Amino acid sequence: MSIVVINALKVPEGSGSELESRFAARKHAVDSAPGFEGFQLLRPVAGEDRYFVYTQWATREDFENWRDNRAPRDHNSSQQPVASGADLLEFEVVELAD
Structure with a gap:
């Protein structure tokens, strides 16, 4: 069973673009990790001021x-x-x- 791990990051106002460029520079850094299934960086739009780093893994053991x-x-x-x-x-x- 796949698991999703979300890291909720508190980013000071005005620093979002710096965070995004750092993630862009390392976009494929985890791709070859065993069990890694996907990654997304989510920018806050409404109702939240944190960025979310969403990763999906085949197992908890793979993530750990x-x-x-x-x-x-x-x-x-x-x-x-x-x-x-x-x-x-x-x-x-x-x-x-189904």
Whole structure:
């Protein structure tokens, strides 16, 4: 059963374009991770001021392996973080019968 992991990022006003360009620069960085099924960056429009990083994984174990084993360079940059906070949300994808 696939799972969806959503990272809800608090981004200071006026910093959204910087966040988007950083994600664009690493758009395919996770593509080769075992079990990775997809990624989207969601920009807030109404009723929410956080960005959502939506990823889908074949299993929870695949996500946890990626999270626990990604290279330190992934977040070890000379750039200052754009987001000021993050909340992690996790869901199972419900396979609905016909």
